[in-house]
Amino acid sequence: MKAARYLAFITVTAILAAPCIAAARGHSSKHAASQPATQAPPLTPLTTPWLQGVTTNSIYVLYEAPDKTPAADVDYGLTDKYGSTASAESTQATGEGKGAVHNVKLSALTPNTLYHYRVRWKETTTADYTFRTAPLPGTPARWVVTGDMHYNPDPKVHDGVLKAIEAVQPGMAATTGDLITAGTGYGEWRQGWFTPGQCKIMTTMPWIEAIGNHEYQEPSHSRGRAFRAWVFEQAPDGVDDGYFSFDYGDAHIVVLMYNMAIPFGPNDPQWKWIKEDLAATKQKWKFLLMHHPAYSYGGHNGNKPRIRLTSEVLEPAGVDFVITGHQHFYQNVQVNGIYHIVTNCSGGMRPPQGVPSGQPGKITAMERAYSFVQIDTTPDKVVVTARRIDGSVIETITKTKNGVSSTTKPAPAAAMAK
Numbered sequence: 575m576k577a578a579r580y581l582a583f584i585t586v587t588a589i590l591a592a593p594c595i596a597a598a599r600g601h602s603s604k605h606a607a608s609q610p611a612t613q614a615p616p617l618t619p620l621t622t623p624w625l626q627g628v629t630t631n632s633i634y635v636l637y638e639a640p641d642k643t644p645a646a647d648v649d650y651g652l653t654d655k656y657g658s659t660a661s662a663e664s665t666q667a668t669g670e671g672k673g674a675v676h677n678v679k680l681s682a683l684t685p686n687t688l689y690h691y692r693v694r695w696k697e698t699t700t701a702d703y704t705f706r707t708a709p710l711p712g713t714p715a716r717w718v719v720t721g722d723m724h725y726n727p728d729p730k731v732h733d734g735v736l737k738a739i740e741a742v743q744p745g746m747a748a749t750t751g752d753l754i755t756a757g758t759g760y761g762e763w764r765q766g767w768f769t770p771g772q773c774k775i776m777t778t779m780p781w782i783e784a785i786g787n788h789e790y791q792e793p794s795h796s797r798g799r800a801f802r803a804w805v806f807e808q809a810p811d812g813v814d815d816g817y818f819s820f821d822y823g824d825a826h827i828v829v830l831m832y833n834m835a836i837p838f839g840p841n842d843p844q845w846k847w848i849k850e851d852l853a854a855t856k857q858k859w860k861f862l863l864m865h866h867p868a869y870s871y872g873g874h875n876g877n878k879p880r881i882r883l884t885s886e887v888l889e890p891a892g893v894d895f896v897i898t899g900h901q902h903f904y905q906n907v908q909v910n911g912i913y914h915i916v917t918n919c920s921g922g923m924r925p926p927q928g929v930p931s932g933q934p935g936k937i938t939a940m941e942r943a944y945s946f947v948q949i950d951t952t953p954d955k956v957v958v959t960a961r962r963i964d965g966s967v968i969e970t971i972t973k974t975k976n977g978v979s980s981t982t983k984p985a986p987a988a989a990m991a992k
Contacts, residue, residue, distance in 0.1 A: 619673055620768060623648075623693045623700060624776035627810040628746055629820060630685040630708045633780055634808040635678045638668065639695045646676035650691040654702045666805045670760045675805050685710045703777045706745050708822050711857065712953055715823025718742070719863060720919040720946035721750030721786070721899030724766060731920040731963070733771030735944055738965040740775060742948050746822060747779055748829070750899035750917065751786025751865035763806055783807045784829050785816060786865035786899060817844050819851050824951045826857035830864035838879045845883065852891035858975065859956050860893045861949070867898040869907040869914045869935050872926035874900055888912060894973060895958060897947060904945040904960060904968055906981075907935040913971060917945050917960070938981040939969040 619638040626634040635648045642665040651657035662676035676695070683689065686709040693700045709715045718739050723732050739747060754766040809829070810820040816831035828851060831844065839845060852860060868880035888896065889910050897915045903926040905916045914935070916926075926940035944963040949956065954975055960968040966984075973979040 620764070620773065621700075622773050622777050623691075623703070624773070624806075625705050625778070625780040626808040627782065627820075628705070628708050628780035628822075629810050630710055631683045632679060632681045632811065633683065633705060633707065635680060635691060635693065636806070636808060637662075637676045637678070637693045637695065637700075639674060639676055639698075641672045642667065642674040642676075644696065646678060646693055646695045648678045648680060648691055648693050650680050650689050652687070652689060654690045656690065656692070668760050668805055670764075677808055683707045686713065705778055705780060708746065711821070711824050713823060715825065715951050716742070716744045716948065717746040717748065717822055717825075718744045718946050718948050719748045719750065719897045720917055721784070721865070722752045722902055722918045723749070723772075723920050724752050724754050729769040729771070731944060732769050734963045735919045735946055736771040736775050738961060738963055739946055740779075741965055742961070744779070744948065746782070747775075748782040748827070748863055749784060749919075750863055750897060751784045751789065752899060753783065753786070753789065767806065781807075782809070782820075782827075782829060782863075784863050784865055785831050815847075817847065819855070821855075821857055822951075824858040824953050825949070825956075826852075826855040826860050828852065828860070828862045830862065839882075840886065845887070848883070849887050849891070852887065852893065858953050859951055860891065860895075862888060862893055862896045864896070864898055866900050867907075867914055867916050868896065869909050870898070870900075870905055870916050870926075871907070871929055871933070871935075871937070872903065872905070872940075884909070884912065884914075894956065895949075903940065903942050905940040906938045906960070906969065906971070908938055909935045913938075913958070913973075915947060915958070915960070917947050918943075919946065920944055938971070939983055941968055943968065 619640055623635050623637040626636055637646045639646055645662040645665065647659050647661050649656035649659050660678050660680050662678045664677045665674045666677070667674050680691070685707055688704055688706050690702055690704050692702050720735060720739070754762045809818045817829060819826060819828045821827070828848060830848070864880070866877040866880055868877055868884045884896070889912060893912055895913045895915060897917065899917060902918045903916065904918060905926045907914045907929070926942065929935050929937055939960065945968060946961055948959040948961060950959075956973050958971040962968060969981055969983045971979065971981045
């Protein structure tokens with residue numbers, strides 16, 4: 575079961591609008607000074623389901639309803655005639671009236687298979703949607719990573735990156751955190767994270783979310799989770815520690831949790847878990863996703879605890895790629911055989927910098943651009959392609975298991991984000 579784990583205080587208010595939300599709230603700031611203050615009407619539930627936590631034989635369907643009861647049902651099968659039904663295994667209050675998100679796990683599925691599904695709650699039945707389960711090791715797989723959707727008043731930027739993601743047809747997507755500006759309230763998640771494009775893409779493509787600093791923390795919880803994120807996301811197989819791992823094709827993907835209120839060092843639970851998890855996996859390729867980069871230059875620069883984690887755990891374990899956010903630009907720093915990639919969906923952009931004198935790393939590419947990273951894996955090769963909001967290529971990294979790796983950097987695109 576999920577539990578609310580973070581709390582923070584902030585004065586930032588989200589004003590993004592989302593047509594997938596059935597009602598808008600309050601008055602615009604344009605008229606705030608001339609009109610008396612009024613209480614914003616409650617937001618009505620989202621009208622579309624979203625997919626989370628995919629594996630080779632299971633997936634979660636999340637659906638927001640006006641109440642916790644009755645439990646939502648999901649009909650699913652190989653055609654739109656369905657044939658199987660699952661009910662919510664848990665519900666979580668959103669904090670907006672009696673509204674609740676229903677978590678429905680679909681199990682005993684076949685790997686790399688297209689399924690149809692729909693959600694039913696009382697008299698409401700959604701449209702028919704589809705999803706594909708994760709591929710097995712030994713078969714080709716494609717997935718993407720982006721992050722930092724916050725700090726942009728124009729949802730067209732966020733949704734523009736999503737359109738570029740859809741164009742490369744990945745089976746799954748992951749984020750590196752900072753999905754919203756302030757994770758202290760329901761409205762921020764509804765209006766900042768669930769943009770029109772995000773609502774649309776998550777009905778057919780499962781997402782995995784890491785936690786960043788802008789989701790915020792509650793120190794009273796030993797492991798901590800972003801306030802409200804526990805309502806809107808679900809890790810694979812019901813894992814709910816804020817950090818977890820899963821396999822997708824030949825990739826083993828470790829997702830770390832950011833929480834500045836919780837110690838992060840060799841004697842702490844998350845650190846110990848990472849070491850044990852990486853030692854146990856037999857997958858060909860090892861990826862680690864987290865919000866703060868260990869090695870990055872410009873913006874906030876690197877992070878000393880993550881540098882220590884890299885040298886003491888990730889490098890000895892043979893991790894291939896560390897993909898992060900936080901910086902609001904694209905950058906790839908190669909250090910001791912690991913590519914440390916920073917990507918940025920729609921966060922307010924900052925300029926990257928070169929490696930300062932005396933600092934480690936070789937920068938293969940850096941650019942002030944909205945971006946995402948496309949990953950293609952087979953047992954013998956991984957190809958990582960960094961793309962801009964228009965789909966053009968920033969760089970391509972190819973790595974093989976015989977130790978050969980290379981990067982290719984095409985000419986800059988004319989449609990670079992400004």
